[in-house]
Amino acid sequence: MDAAPPAPRILPVRRTPIIANGVLGMMLFVVAESMFFAGLISSFTIVKSNAMGLWPPPGQPLLPAAETALNTAALLVSGLGGLFVAWRFRKQAPSVALPLGISWLLGAAFVALQGREWLMLLSQGLSLRSSQLGSFFFVIVGAHALHAIAALVALGIAWWRAQQGTLKGEFLFTTLVFWWFVVAAWPAIYFRVYF
Amino acid sequence: MPVLFSNTVRSLLLMLAVWGVEALACPVCGQAKSEEVNATYVAMTAFMSLTPLALIFGVAAFVVHRIKKSEREATATASGEGDPR
Numbered sequence: 001m002d003a004a005p006p007a008p009r010i011l012p013v014r015r016t017p018i019i020a021n022g023v024l025g026m027m028l029f030v031v032a033e034s035m036f037f038a039g040l041i042s043s044f045t046i047v048k049s050n051a052m053g054l055w056p057p058p059g060q061p062l063l064p065a066a067e068t069a070l071n072t073a074a075l076l077v078s079g080l081g082g083l084f085v086a087w088r089f090r091k092q093a094p095s096v097a098l099p100l101g102i103s104w105l106l107g108a109a110f111v112a113l114q115g116r117e118w119l120m121l122l123s124q125g126l127s128l129r130s131s132q133l134g135s136f137f138f139v140i141v142g143a144h145a146l147h148a149i150a151a152l153v154a155l156g157i158a159w160w161r162a163q164q165g166t167l168k169g170e171f172l173f174t175t176l177v178f179w180w181f182v183v184a185a186w187p188a189i190y191f192r193v194y195f
Numbered sequence: 196m197p198v199l200f201s202n203t204v205r206s207l208l209l210m211l212a213v214w215g216v217e218a219l220a221c222p223v224c225g226q227a228k229s230e231e232v233n234a235t236y237v238a239m240t241a242f243m244s245l246t247p248l249a250l251i252f253g254v255a256a257f258v259v260h261r262i263k264k265s266e267r268e269a270t271a272t273a274s275g276e277g278d279p280r
Binding site for chain 2: 019039049
């Protein structure tokens with residue numbers, strides 16, 4: 001009696017994700033964070049509108065819009081540097097450590113210059129409790145600075161891994177999505193809050 | 196012809212139509228100090244309503260774009276064309 005032919009072996013199909021899990025997760029996180037900033041900017045706009053032209057409130061300093069333009073430029077160039085890093089990584093360039101390091105330095109310069117500006121404004125009497133302007137300014141710009149610092153920590157880790165030759169695409173692009181969010185959120189904050 | 200509404204519902208609809216008065220759905224818009232403030236309320240309401248939609252559709256569009264790109268690459272690889280770009 002003939003034995004039944006063996007059943008064909010079905011190999012498990014190896015599926016590769018279209019978008020890395022980390023990148024997609026970060027994009028959803030960015031959506032939530034965008035709404036956080038949208039809410040803050042929206043409430044600031046309404047409070048400023050209700051001031052009926054008395055803005056900044058009496059006794060409060062004008063925000064240094066011109067000086068902050070330099071910080072803004074540094075951050076925007078850093079975001080462009082991130083685009084260059086992504087392009088080089090996709091082209092499998094030997095190393096992305098140098099442009100990544102430059103982007104990090106520009107981002108760090110932005111945070112440092114913002115810190116200097118905070119100290120200057122505090123010395124001029126603008127504080128979290130001094131007025132609605134102070135409250136909104138320190139909450140909105142402070143929240144953005146916290147995001148920038150978190151992104152700089154991640155970018156620093158990416159730079160270190162790039163130096164070691166162990167940088168993976170998923171980590172790099174997850175970090176860059178967050179960094180681009182920090183960069184893209186800033187102009188909206190700058191033009192709404194400073195002017 | 197099917198009866199869509201009973202007489203009671205018709206009567207209630209008629210009463211609503213007759214006795215309806217203007218209502219301010221937003222509790223703050225009606226108390227705006229000026230036209231400019233009112234316009235700000237409306238603009239921010241639109242901003243806060245449309246921003247999440249734009250963000251969600253943006254993520255969805257990105258995912259669809261990546262799926263299509265992946266399909267193009269798979270088709271090109273299967274037909275031996277190499278890089279589809």
